[in-house]
Amino acid sequence: MIGRASILFAGFMAIAAAHGQATDVRTAAERDLFAKIVEIPTVEGRPAEFEKLTTLLTAEFRKAGINNVVVKDHDGTQTLIARWPAAKPSGMKPILLMAHMDVVEAKESDWKYPPFKFREEGGWYLGRGSNDNKAGLTGILLALQYLRAEGFAPTRDIIVLFTGDEETTGNGARRAATEWRSLIDAEFALNSDAGGGSVYPDGRVEAFGMQIAEKTYADYKLTATNRGGHSSAPRPDNAIYALANAITALERHRFPPMINDATRATYEALAAGDKGQYGELVKRFLADPKDRETADLLEAMDTGSTRTRCVATMVSGGHAPNALPQKAEANVNCRIFPGVKVDEIREQLQALSGPDVTVLAVEGSQTPETAPTPLRADITEAFKASVATRFKDAPVLPFQSAGATDGAFLRSNGIPVYGFGGLWGIVGQKEGAHGLDERVWAEGFHGQIPIWMEMLRRVAG
Numbered sequence: 001m002i003g004r005a006s007i008l009f010a011g012f013m014a015i016a017a018a019h020g021q022a023t024d025v026r027t028a029a030e031r032d033l034f035a036k037i038v039e040i041p042t043v044e045g046r047p048a049e050f051e052k053l054t055t056l057l058t059a060e061f062r063k064a065g066i067n068n069v070v071v072k073d074h075d076g077t078q079t080l081i082a083r084w085p086a087a088k089p090s091g092m093k094p095i096l097l098m099a100h101m102d103v104v105e106a107k108e109s110d111w112k113y114p115p116f117k118f119r120e121e122g123g124w125y126l127g128r129g130s131n132d133n134k135a136g137l138t139g140i141l142l143a144l145q146y147l148r149a150e151g152f153a154p155t156r157d158i159i160v161l162f163t164g165d166e167e168t169t170g171n172g173a174r175r176a177a178t179e180w181r182s183l184i185d186a187e188f189a190l191n192s193d194a195g196g197g198s199v200y201p202d203g204r205v206e207a208f209g210m211q212i213a214e215k216t217y218a219d220y221k222l223t224a225t226n227r228g229g230h231s232s233a234p235r236p237d238n239a240i241y242a243l244a245n246a247i248t249a250l251e252r253h254r255f256p257p258m259i260n261d262a263t264r265a266t267y268e269a270l271a272a273g274d275k276g277q278y279g280e281l282v283k284r285f286l287a288d289p290k291d292r293e294t295a296d297l298l299e300a301m302d303t304g305s306t307r308t309r310c311v312a313t314m315v316s317g318g319h320a321p322n323a324l325p326q327k328a329e330a331n332v333n334c335r336i337f338p339g340v341k342v343d344e345i346r347e348q349l350q351a352l353s354g355p356d357v358t359v360l361a362v363e364g365s366q367t368p369e370t371a372p373t374p375l376r377a378d379i380t381e382a383f384k385a386s387v388a389t390r391f392k393d394a395p396v397l398p399f400q401s402a403g404a405t406d407g408a409f410l411r412s413n414g415i416p417v418y419g420f421g422g423l424w425g426i427v428g429q430k431e432g433a434h435g436l437d438e439r440v441w442a443e444g445f446h447g448q449i450p451i452w453m454e455m456l457r458r459v460a461g
Helices: 004-038 047-063 130-149 171-177 239-252 261-273 277-287 292-301 342-353 377-388 407-411 442-460
Strands: 068-074 077-084 095-100 119-121 124-126 158-163 188-191 195-199 205-214 216-225 309-317 327-336 358-361 396-401 417-419 424-426 439-441
Touching (some): 004 047, 004 124, 047 068, 047 130, 047 158, 068 171, 095 130, 095 407, 124 130, 124 442, 130 158, 188 407, 205 377, 216 342, 239 309, 239 342, 277 292, 342 358, 377 442, 424 439
Parallel strands (some): 095 158, 095 188, 188 417, 205 396
Antiparallel strands (some): 068 077, 077 158, 119 124, 195 205, 205 417, 216 327, 309 327
């Protein structure tokens, strides 16, 4: 005879097994969608691939009942804008969710495995664009699908902006913030390309970051010219030498240290949480941000955090092996601290380079010069509460990123942008964004979706 306890136990086991099977099916479906998105090579100059992706994404939005999807053809690529209208309008302006569809080019000959073939290895999902930024893009899409399925009724419109040229010209975000403004105008934006967390291998969370500022991106061309001549009769003035001297001067130069609301907030949080030598160094910098010695020590540990940084990235020169060079050129890429003008840096580079080298800003390379987005307690607390659904008491740190994102174009046109993401990686493990064997931690990829869902419940519910 089977006792009541045995019957109840068997029932619980059956329910647990059914739940486990449902979870496995859901995880497999998430993985399959992510694989489809990664395997579409949305690289600059391949408009047909962007059409494939926007067609797939449009169909996925419609599965969730989000039928207001606009695809803009522009500048050799596409931008997708989708809107989920408020079910119970509160009168509040919409919120905007951001990601980008384009990825950096990848030469198959450089990779051990084909870069646009999705694969899984050692707990990681690999493929070009998996980390930057298709994991975030897929996370947003899946969160919206699940929220619709559970009957979530937003009290404000939720708008999605997926651009197709974040890695290149940024025209999608630039146009969205200006000529398409009526389609994306929002109280604030959550940018999946600028937020996320890091977790230790043992499961302890290090922190989740919320980007509230970013440096200005700008390229400069350094050019040395000369009338040249025969290589058997070297001249005292040589275009290659002049350029080399300019690059060496740049290598040795240190721009003055700076601080703003974003970096101060980051360092204050770090100083409060780090009781060791690093924490003491941060406290010294906070006490005197103009102290170059302290700033240099901090910069060695956290590159780009305390100042403008410029670096030579490309060089060309000469026209024949047996002729004196008539021209030598270099590209210098700068990530400029907010508050510093692009032309100020050009003037400093010109002073470093000397009279034999001309320094010009590369037209169209710059992202907008923007001030930090003001911190909002409600958004910060919503971020903390969302992350806490997976990692209790995880710190959320505001920060300034050294890299450029689409967020700058919106900030410069009056839409506050907060880097937000539930995605996490493993402390000390390289993820290969823009490089070889780009990858994303599988557990972090799947785990981001409930975090996105909770964030949207809190800011749009």
